[in-house]
Amino acid sequence: MAERRTGDNPDSSEADLLQIVPTAAPRGGGKGSSGGYDCELVELPPAAFQTACPVCHLFLREPHLISCCGQKICRQCLDPDNPEKTACKLCGEPEFTHLQDRGLERSMKELEARCTYKKEGCEWSGKLGELELHLNRGCDPENQPRECQFVGVACQYRCGEWFQRRHIAAHESKQCPKRPYTCDHCQTYKAVYDDVVQNHYSQCKKYPVACPNKCREFPFERHQLETHFQEECPLVQVVCPYQYAGCKAELVRKDVLQHIEVETSLHLTLLATVTESLVKTSQELRGNVGLVHELNVKQVSMMTECSSKHQQLEQAHGRALQELNRHIVQLTATADVLVKENKELREEKDREVRELMKKLSAAQEGIENLKEEVKTLKVDTVQHSEFPKEFRVKVTSIDMITPAFYTHPHGYRMCLRVCPKGVTGDETHVAVYAYLMQGPFDKHLHWPFMGDITVQLVNQAGDHGHVERVIRFTDKTPDRHSRRVKGKEVSESGWGKKYFLAHEDSLVQRPQGNPVSEKPPHCN
Template sequence: MAKFSGGYDYDFVDQPPKSLECSICLLTPRDSMVISCCGNHFCDPCIGRIKSNRKPCPLCNSPDFTTLLHKGVAREVNALRVYCPKKAQSCNWQGELGQVDHHLNPTANSRGCGFVMIECKYKCREKFERRAIAFHEADNCANRPMEVQVAFLARKLEMLATENREIKNKVTALEAENTLLKQQMEARPLPPVPPFYFTVYNYRQYKKDNCTIMSPPFYSHPKGYKMSLQIYPNGSNTGTNTHMSVYAFIMRGEFDDTLQWPFTGRVTVDIYSYKLKKWTQIQVFNFKEYPIERGYDCVISDGSGYHLFFPQDQVETEYMFKNGSYTFVCFRVNRVELV
């Protein structure tokens, strides 16, 4: 708005032409008036003050003049595009200057600037921005009529009922999901537990390729520790190139949160002798010497086993079954004792 009773001090979208400027306030003229003495135009408030104080024309110094509304200039001014005076409060409206008053003070059926301060219609002496006044009058004003308060409570009860229905629907969906998960858990096959059998097919080829062999995972007991065997046909550490090395490892399992850590149990591993036609207990892997705090997603480094598990020539002669070009070695995890 104008800083004083003169021209328009709006933020214009495009700078108005100099020809429209009031020569007194140097602003875009409000109610532009043309004067009889020299034909120049001024703001009605500006030239009105000159005339009421009986001063001469500020441009031609004529002591006597009359004024008349300059309708052509007024139309040009009203057509200039301006931003809302509440732009600093984030109102993004822009339009013709002639529509500003309607934007700031709309009719009952029109939507105006939401950032104009309005007094509560229930005379509580509070003022709110237009965008918030309806909420105050309907929900918060202490002076609002009883029927308005009742309507507010009815709306709130309806909202609570809707929220309650949504919560019930969510609970029903979660219960159904939980039931489905339980059914899936019950339908899943139980994980393998000792005695756990593991046959290495093409053992001689693994040895030739110097590959490490890892068994499928098994569990120490139902809902127990997840484990795996790892076999080095060419040995490891002190057994490299002379012995088969075998280790047992703890892996990350789905029941770990319910188990006691560290794991300090014993794992008994057997190997089948095709020469003697019977299982031979090889070693008991003692995790008390290598306590495991927690398993890994895959075998990394922590485990218990023996570098000198079996001499390679003894594996070839006693524990490897040959069928043509295929060779087999069978292992059995006989039991896992929890210590």
């Protein structure tokens, strides 16, 4: 579909007045698409011959037979790139195998099909196995291009628009606002089209502009406009050339000559007045010349007297300079002695600093060895951790935090928080939460953490009434509970059971009074 446009695109011409309407992104069936083939078959196969994928409902592409329900689905519909194995999308079976049905794949590729973009006008038909080559790129036996001209293609200049392949060249060369473009006035500035038109044109020195006074029809280059105002424009407001003589007339440049011819008598009168004033000034200047001569004579006399005094001062300065040089020689000798003593002191200090540096290096090496020994002791302590872990906590009305423990040798570091009065302090349930902590092996572990933590509250008053719950960290656990802890000792958010044990089911009596309990941060 095309429509007329009347924009101000400077590179448009009468032959370029058709604007191509953007289209959508390419549909399934092309190279890199997921699922099956999106097209029509020229002749449908028998009903007993399975051609459609029960997941994407398109014609099968690389069909695979799954073991759980015996269905055949597309390879991409199996989601083979997902590292986490998921259940069957048809029957929900968590464990199943699949095998590619190459015989069915060959049969599918031999079916006669029409182009995915038949409704847009493409008349291609051929084997289903050749559809992908047709939609993307390829040549026929005569080496002629035969890619589909109705496929949506993205503009190479990343303007965000999609066009049918048959229209993309016209868009990229004439319409794309981000296409490379050179200013057609100065022929030097190069950028994208939008930048040239919207930013550069307002500053280009060769951009055509009209005289604001409209003194002529054809425009100027922008850099010529100022000279035109100052020297040429006949409609610029100027003053009379005889303004210095007293004429106060203001008129446009084209009327200056006429004004001079008409007002000749006025200008002569003004000039006569100015001339008379100049003559009087000249006479006054002649009278002042004698005074200036007398002043010059007095100045010469004063200069002679000053010269004599200057010679006397020079002699005094010479004597003072000789005395100063004598003192400088004495100070130089003293300075040489001090420099020698300073050099000896520096060498002695350098020797002391080198000895201290050796001692410091030995001390640092000893500290590093101690750090390695401490780290080894920590690792040994962690490696001998065994399960199950048992923590004895005193039952009170405030929250209790267990000592830190590891899930396994070289594993995740964690702790438990027990809330006897619950999260909100409603005193109806005991809540238990697990918190991840910063550990020495975090950079070698997989994140986010996923696994099961079995927590058992043991009734020490008897052999019954024990309560056991499992806190599960899965891929659905919010990231703030299971991500790696950095920059602090323990995670701000715990994950666990808000209703771990009802108070009415507990065998432990609640303490008397209502002390204020500390609410665990971000318990969910």
